[in-house]
Amino acid sequence: MNGYELFEAFDRGGVGILRDFYELSPYDVATEGHRLSTVQKYARLARVYFGSCDSQRVQQETVALAEERRLSIEFLEMVNKHAKKLKARGAAWKLRAELIAYEGSYEEVDEHGKKRVTEEGGDKAKQSGVRVGRAIDGMRTISITDTQRRITDLEKTLDAAIKGDDQPRSEALLEPFWGLVEGNGTELIKPEYRTVIALGLDQSAEVFSGTGSESVIGLSDGTTMTGAEIVNAAMEGALGGKLYVGLFHPTAGPVNLYEARFASDKLRTLAMAENLVCPWPDCNVPADRCQVHHIEAHKNGCHTKPSNLTMLCKYHNGVNDDGPRGKRGPRKPKRGKPSRGRMRRHRGKVRLHTPGGKLLDNTHDLSSMGAMDLI
Ligand SMILES: [Zn+2]
Numbered sequence: 001m002n003g004y005e006l007f008e009a010f011d012r013g014g015v016g017i018l019r020d021f022y023e024l025s026p027y028d029v030a031t032e033g034h035r036l037s038t039v040q041k042y043a044r045l046a047r048v049y050f051g052s053c054d055s056q057r058v059q060q061e062t063v064a065l066a067e068e069r070r071l072s073i074e075f076l077e078m079v080n081k082h083a084k085k086l087k088a089r090g091a092a093w094k095l096r097a098e099l100i101a102y103e104g105s106y107e108e109v110d111e112h113g114k115k116r117v118t119e120e121g122g123d124k125a126k127q128s129g130v131r132v133g134r135a136i137d138g139m140r141t142i143s144i145t146d147t148q149r150r151i152t153d154l155e156k157t158l159d160a161a162i163k164g165d166d167q168p169r170s171e172a173l174l175e176p177f178w179g180l181v182e183g184n185g186t187e188l189i190k191p192e193y194r195t196v197i198a199l200g201l202d203q204s205a206e207v208f209s210g211t212g213s214e215s216v217i218g219l220s221d222g223t224t225m226t227g228a229e230i231v232n233a234a235m236e237g238a239l240g241g242k243l244y245v246g247l248f249h250p251t252a253g254p255v256n257l258y259e260a261r262f263a264s265d266k267l268r269t270l271a272m273a274e275n276l277v278c279p280w281p282d283c284n285v286p287a288d289r290c291q292v293h294h295i296e297a298h299k300n301g302c303h304t305k306p307s308n309l310t311m312l313c314k315y316h317n318g319v320n321d322d323g324p325r326g327k328r329g330p331r332k333p334k335r336g337k338p339s340r341g342r343m344r345r346h347r348g349k350v351r352l353h354t355p356g357g358k359l360l361d362n363t364h365d366l367s368s369m370g371a372m373d374l375i
C-alpha cells in the first residue's frame with residue numbers, strides 16, 4: 001500500500017474503527033506511539049455511536065448508513081459536534097441521522113449542521129465582555145468580545161497608529177493600544193467610511209427609500225451593516241461627501257467607477273467593491289487591509305484595467321504563482337517549491353486555480369456580498 005492508499009483505507013473506515021474501539025480500553029490501545037488523548041477521543045465517539053441512547057432504532061440505522069457511505073472518523077466527529085448541542089429528547093439522534101444522510105462534501109455538511117443547530121435553538125450567543133487570564137511565565141492575556149462595529153472601530157484606530165510595517169501585526173498593535181488606554185494623544189477614531197460598501201442597484205434604492213432597513217450589506221473592513229445603519233451613517237456624514245457608483249458586468253467583472261478622482265484610487269475602490277475579503281479560499285483578511293493584485297502579471301504584458309485587478313492579502317499576494325502559464329493551468333512548480341496555484345477570473349468571478357486544476361471560491365460570509373454577487 002502506498003501512502004495515499006493507506007490514508008484512503010483509514011479515512012474510509014470510520015465506523016469499523018469505532019466499533020472495535022467500543023470494545024477496547026483506551027489504555028490498552030494507547031501503546032507506544034499512540035497519543036492517549038487521541039485514543040480517548042475515539043473511545044468517547046465510539047460510546048456515542050455504539051453505546052446506549054434515547055433513540056436506539058435511529059442509532060442503528062444511522063450507523064449502518066454511515067458504514068455504507070464509508071464516512072471517516074473526522075466526519076462522524078463533526079456530525080456529533082453539532083448534534084450534541086441539541087438537548088431535547090431524541091433531537092440529537094434525529095440530527096445525526098439527517099447529517100449522515102445529507103448529500104455533500106464534509107464542508108457542506110458542516111455548514112448545514114451549523115445552520116440546523118441555529119434553527120433548533122441549540123446555539124449559545126457569544127457573550128460580550130472582557131476576560132482576563134491568569135499569569136503564565138510572567139505574561140497575562142486579556143480578550144474583549146463586543147459588537148463587530150465597536151471592535152472594528154478600535155482595530156481601525158490602532159491600525160492607523162502603527163508606525164512602519166517591519167513588525168508582525170499583533171506586536172505592532174500593542175503600543176498604539178497602550179497609547180489609547182493611557183490617553184497619550186491617540187483617540188478612538190470615528191471611522192470615515194473609506195471602507196467600500198457593496199450595494200446592488202435595487203438594494204440601494206430600497207435602503208435609501210427606507211424600505212430596505214433589514215437587509216444586510218457587506219463592507220470591505222470585514223464586517224456587515226444593516227440598511228438602517230447605512231442610512232444613519234450617511235446622515236451623520238460618516239460616508240463622506242461623495243457616493244461612488246461602480247459598474248460591474250456579470251461575466252467580464254468590474255468595468256468602471258464614476259466619481260473617483262485618481263485612476264489608482266478608482267481601480268482600487270472597484271476591486272474592493274468586488275471582493276470585500278481576500279478571495280483566496282479560507283482567507284478572512286478584509287479588503288481594507290489587502291493589496292491590489294494584477295491577475296495577469298504586469299511582466300506578462302497585461303494592462304491595468306479593472307477586470308485584471310483584485311484585492312489579495314499580503315500573504316496570498318506573495319504565494320500566488322505569477323509565472324508564465326502553461327496551456328493547462330499554472331506552470332509546473334520548481335522542485336522543492338510546490339506551486340500554491342494562482343488567481344484567475346473565471347465566468348466573471350475571481351477564483352483560485354489550484355495546481356491540480358480546480359477552480360475554488362472563498363466561502364467566507366462576506367465573499368458572497370460583494371458587487372459581483374449583487375448583479
Ligand atoms: Zn488572503
